[in-house]
Amino acid sequence: MTGGTHGPVTRRGPLPSSTYDIAVVGAGVVGSAIARALAHHPRLRVALVEAQDDVGQGSSKANTAILHTGFDAVPGSLEARLVREGAHLLAEYAAESGIPVEPVGALLVAWDEEQLAALPRLAGKAERNACRDTRLIGSAELYECEPHLGPGARAALHVPGESIICPWTTTLAYATQAVRHGVDLHLNCRVEKASRCDETHVLHTARGALRARWLINAAGLHADTLDRALGHDDFTVTPRRGQLLVFDKLARDLVRHILLPVPTALGKGVLVAPTVYGNVLLGPTAEDLHDKCATDSTADGLALLREKGRRIMPELLDEEVTAVYAGLRAATEEDDYRISAHPDQAYVTVGGIRSTGLTASLAIAAYVTELLTDAGLDLGPAEDLAPVRMPNLGEAFPRPYQRPELIVADPEYGTLVCHCERVSRGEIRDALASTVPPAGLDGLRRRTRARAGRCQGFYCGAAVRALFEEARG
Amino acid sequence: MREVAVLVVGAGPAGLAAAARLAAAGVRRVEVLDREQQAGGVPRHCAHGGYGTWLHPLTGPEYARFLVTAAQGAGAAVRAGVTALDWAGPLALHTVGALGPEVIGARAVVLATGARERPRAARLVPGTRPAGVYTTGELQQAVHLYGQHIGKRAVVIGAEDVSYAAADTVRAAGAMVVAMVTDLPRPQTAPARALNARLRQGVPLLTGTTVTELLGHGRLSGVRVRHHDGRTAVLPCDTVVFTGDFVPDHELARRGGLILDAGTRGPAVDGSLHTSRPGVFAVGSVLHAVESAATAAREGAHVADAVLERLAGAERSQAVPLMADPPLRWIAPNRVTPADRLPYVLRTTASLSRPVLHVTQDGRYLHRERLRAAVPNRTVKLTARWTHRVDPKGGPVRVTLTDR
Numbered sequence: 001m002t003g004g005t006h007g008p009v010t011r012r013g014p015l016p017s018s019t020y021d022i023a024v025v026g027a028g029v030v031g032s033a034i035a036r037a038l039a040h041h042p043r044l045r046v047a048l049v050e051a052q053d054d055v056g057q058g059s060s061k062a063n064t065a066i067l068h069t070g071f072d073a074v075p076g077s078l079e080a081r082l083v084r085e086g087a088h089l090l091a092e093y094a095a096e097s098g099i100p101v102e103p104v105g106a107l108l109v110a111w112d113e114e115q116l117a118a119l120p121r122l123a124g125k126a127e128r129n130a131c132r133d134t135r136l137i138g139s140a141e142l143y144e145c146e147p148h149l150g151p152g153a154r155a156a157l158h159v160p161g162e163s164i165i166c167p168w169t170t171t172l173a174y175a176t177q178a179v180r181h182g183v184d185l186h187l188n189c190r191v192e193k194a195s196r197c198d199e200t201h202v203l204h205t206a207r208g209a210l211r212a213r214w215l216i217n218a219a220g221l222h223a224d225t226l227d228r229a230l231g232h233d234d235f236t237v238t239p240r241r242g243q244l245l246v247f248d249k250l251a252r253d254l255v256r257h258i259l260l261p262v263p264t265a266l267g268k269g270v271l272v273a274p275t276v277y278g279n280v281l282l283g284p285t286a287e288d289l290h291d292k293c294a295t296d297s298t299a300d301g302l303a304l305l306r307e308k309g310r311r312i313m314p315e316l317l318d319e320e321v322t323a324v325y326a327g328l329r330a331a332t333e334e335d336d337y338r339i340s341a342h343p344d345q346a347y348v349t350v351g352g353i354r355s356t357g358l359t360a361s362l363a364i365a366a367y368v369t370e371l372l373t374d375a376g377l378d379l380g381p382a383e384d385l386a387p388v389r390m391p392n393l394g395e396a397f398p399r400p401y402q403r404p405e406l407i408v409a410d411p412e413y414g415t416l417v418c419h420c421e422r423v424s425r426g427e428i429r430d431a432l433a434s435t436v437p438p439a440g441l442d443g444l445r446r447r448t449r450a451r452a453g454r455c456q457g458f459y460c461g462a463a464v465r466a467l468f469e470e471a472r473g
Numbered sequence: 474m475r476e477v478a479v480l481v482v483g484a485g486p487a488g489l490a491a492a493a494r495l496a497a498a499g500v501r502r503v504e505v506l507d508r509e510q511q512a513g514g515v516p517r518h519c520a521h522g523g524y525g526t527w528l529h530p531l532t533g534p535e536y537a538r539f540l541v542t543a544a545q546g547a548g549a550a551v552r553a554g555v556t557a558l559d560w561a562g563p564l565a566l567h568t569v570g571a572l573g574p575e576v577i578g579a580r581a582v583v584l585a586t587g588a589r590e591r592p593r594a595a596r597l598v599p600g601t602r603p604a605g606v607y608t609t610g611e612l613q614q615a616v617h618l619y620g621q622h623i624g625k626r627a628v629v630i631g632a633e634d635v636s637y638a639a640a641d642t643v644r645a646a647g648a649m650v651v652a653m654v655t656d657l658p659r660p661q662t663a664p665a666r667a668l669n670a671r672l673r674q675g676v677p678l679l680t681g682t683t684v685t686e687l688l689g690h691g692r693l694s695g696v697r698v699r700h701h702d703g704r705t706a707v708l709p710c711d712t713v714v715f716t717g718d719f720v721p722d723h724e725l726a727r728r729g730g731l732i733l734d735a736g737t738r739g740p741a742v743d744g745s746l747h748t749s750r751p752g753v754f755a756v757g758s759v760l761h762a763v764e765s766a767a768t769a770a771r772e773g774a775h776v777a778d779a780v781l782e783r784l785a786g787a788e789r790s791q792a793v794p795l796m797a798d799p800p801l802r803w804i805a806p807n808r809v810t811p812a813d814r815l816p817y818v819l820r821t822t823a824s825l826s827r828p829v830l831h832v833t834q835d836g837r838y839l840h841r842e843r844l845r846a847a848v849p850n851r852t853v854k855l856t857a858r859w860t861h862r863v864d865p866k867g868g869p870v871r872v873t874l875t876d877r
Binding site: 246250293295296297298299301302320321322323324325401402404407408411412414415416419422440441442454455456457458459461462463465466469 | 508509510554556558569570571572573574589590591592593594595597599600601602604607608610611614615618619621685686690720724727
């Protein structure tokens, strides 16, 4: 690492009165990736501003956790390009940073005549999106690949490039690296109003005013609101809720690939996919809503998922559910990302980043950096970032309890607190002392998996809370 | 690989009782593992009484200490803070603890891995994901082991024994029980206990009522409930405790490929508590989620005989399946041999006022037993006085429940 000192991570108190060069609004996966990209330029003073008490608290934490190839994007769209580029960048970054990725591949399973007919068209689309290794497989081979699939599957399109990834570690890695290279991360800092005077943006936040010469809007679900505050009326975010069920680790052996539905006129459908933590996901629903806070699950949604799941993989429904969650996708009226620079206003909008945002994040960040340069911002000299090494939450890689050398050096890694997920006291201690520490037990769960298992805290909940409260003093 | 004679997984009442009895019978190298930092199992955090015997009543923590001391006193090694991760062979386990990984082989393995309450997510209760959502297990540990603050107003979901224990814990933490909620028409505990809670402590009991939604962002603000007649209401509260609905912690049994019983979802065992794998036994709540600590400890003591026979080289006798027909939910043990002497525990989904249990095999009557009551979520018992009539070469033995 050269130059920079750690930027502060603040959750309360007044904000610095000096003027930043750039403020990035929204510390989701996209905003954090942009802040990380800007951290390459030590001369820039960058603030990453987030309404919630942690990074990755919006759509970034509640999605299907897939590293896409972009095979089904609209060919020629910005999204298609950034997903394609981003997938390669993120796969590389994940390997370097210890973000768990499993290249399990996807199968688009056709269950009826209409879906069967759609498969060759999807293969052609994949081809146009430079995803050239897809292959149609017949029913016999499909059941050989996925013996627990429910009866009635006709054929499938195999997309070997699709992977599963840890979305929480990804956002956290970006934010950690950004902060370590001098980006200031201000949490609990909802932007209530934005104005611009004397070539300076003034963000009126819950914690006071924050000034910056340039503004990047990565506010996700709220990107349209901020955009309008700056006088633009380019798009409207309609939150599309996706409810998901997470099944226990004992279900993991049932499924080998990401089992994608074939998109039809009736919608995108429901998938079954393994997670890097060794669980199985069933979801999402797709409900267009108006409320940007409606992350609650509903009886109807869960019933629908169970009905669909029973068809795709009947045995899955016999397993215990360990979690139910709902995320909101930042859908807009357009079928593409809405990324645009307004040089006269020293402002860049990064809107309409839908479920592919995780995959595309690094490419979006690079694209936004280019836009800034093109708009006339001198970023100054660039430096390499010191690599980060994130704690491994994935089952495909050795966890601390599986590493004798680590336990010999520090017995705390052999002292398990959360038994379902086998999280050691050492990992909890590390997370509590990390660069971007958790604000609460949910944040601690996303950093360690503590309390995320089948017992949901029956055994370890109180012990984990005690460790958290002790660290907070 | 380190070798012991008997490896017991789980140092709760069942595992500790088994270890104590085996060590007292002269078996050397009996070892009990527990993944928690303290041995003793669930009674560790049951601050209430009701443990021990009539002559020597104990609280849960006292009973846990008594069992640990008894096992150690008899010569068993009790090792807390050690997790049995997976099988390393038919009778060997991978373990890990602060001292690092170890493979432990044994001549007999006893699984005493217990049970847990199903949490909110597993019950598919919709709504937001706020803080303040507990199971009884977490609540009791939070209050009795860590002295944590739990909120001010709690709704307790369930009206069985464990639910009333949860309500007591809420009050012990200085909070108020807003209501207890059960989807059944009556509470499933001793009438005196239900009356005491309702009249002396003033806790409303909502029967025929289900929880349909959790409300609140950040912290729980209330639960929405629906009565069977369609009425709905929101109970404002900052804490909700999901009680009962126990499931066995059967991960090791499943990973080992042991046959599970479809009813209990625990390992299938015969009356000697032998599982489907020779040399592997199971005791306690993993067999029947859940029965009392006394039942678990009794099974622990009982399994010692079969383990001793196994160590002496005896072969296991052939067992036939023992099945419970609806409205019975399950029976444990759920395999039977003519030599079995351990009484059976069962659960029913229906409430019967003059219940009779019938035991048949291939249409042949083996036994009939009148019960005093059959209530959901409460223990139903069946004696083993009929097992000598079982034909070990015959078909499954069936147990049915009818009203007189």
